[in-house]
Amino acid sequence: MRETAYAKINLALHVRARREDGYHELETVFAFVDAGDELSVQPAPRDELRVVGEFAAGLTDPFGNIVARALSHLPHGPGGWRVTLDKRLPVAAGLGGGSADAGAVFRLVDRAHKLPDDWPQRAAKLGADVPACVASVTCIGRGTGTDLEPLDSDLTGTAVLLVNPRIPLATGPVFAGWNGIDRGPLPDGDARAIALTGRNDLEPSALALVPAIGDVLAALRGTAPLLARMSGSGATCFALYENADVMAAAAHRLRAAHPDWWQLQGKLR
Structure with missing residues (x-):
């Protein structure tokens, strides 16, 4: 299977307050570009991750990579998956690249096995942008970005x-x-x-x-x-x-x- 990890942009990002837990209260509009990193998966005896592409060198710890962590959070057996991540988006760039990669893993698991009912909670544990990146459609994010509201987009195709x-x-x-x-x-x-x-x-x-x-x-x-x-x-x-x-x-x-x-x-x- 193959899946694109769509680049995330924030059409607007309003920071409202600092929280005691170290996070910030946000109001943002997530939108997604029709291009990004590319993931491909094959069945394997155990989970494996190979990172290639222009920005592969920016990901120095494959075991700590969010793709590997997303796989560990989701049932996708028997056995494992051999995942190749073609890292086309720059790292630490404001594009939610890692979150988009994780979102692509969730879509792949959904296609192969269906996601568990508690997938939003599992996604949020990986990062504040990950729940929005699972669907990768325009929406409003509140709280730390994990409280999502649908928003019909008149910018689709722009x-x-x-x-x-x-x-x-x-x-x-x-x-x-x-x-x-x-x-x-x-x-x-x-x-x-x-x-x-x-x-x-x-x-x-x-x-x-x-x-x-x-x-x-x-x-x-x-x-x-x-x-x-x-x-x-x-x-x-x-x-x-x-x-x-x-x-x-x-x-x-x-x-x-x-x-x-x-x-x-x-x-x-």
């Missing part, structure tokens, strides 16, 4: 360009740098309205850590997108466009000006 300056950025320091000011809840409306009038409250602290994010945002905003914003805790930024031709032209322009930046072209699911 052209999207992802750009990363190839600088890893860990989530913890970005959240630690949040200034603690509650700037208000997500606006009401459909996905497009929330995206256009929302914000990412983590941008200032991410910019302080990786100033190159500002260069990426400026470059994207210079291509006349519908919207350009940082995703998650960074350093990846995204831009939405009216059509694929405009997006492709923007991608060509940025590649010529910044050949060292990583980029991915796609559509929102």
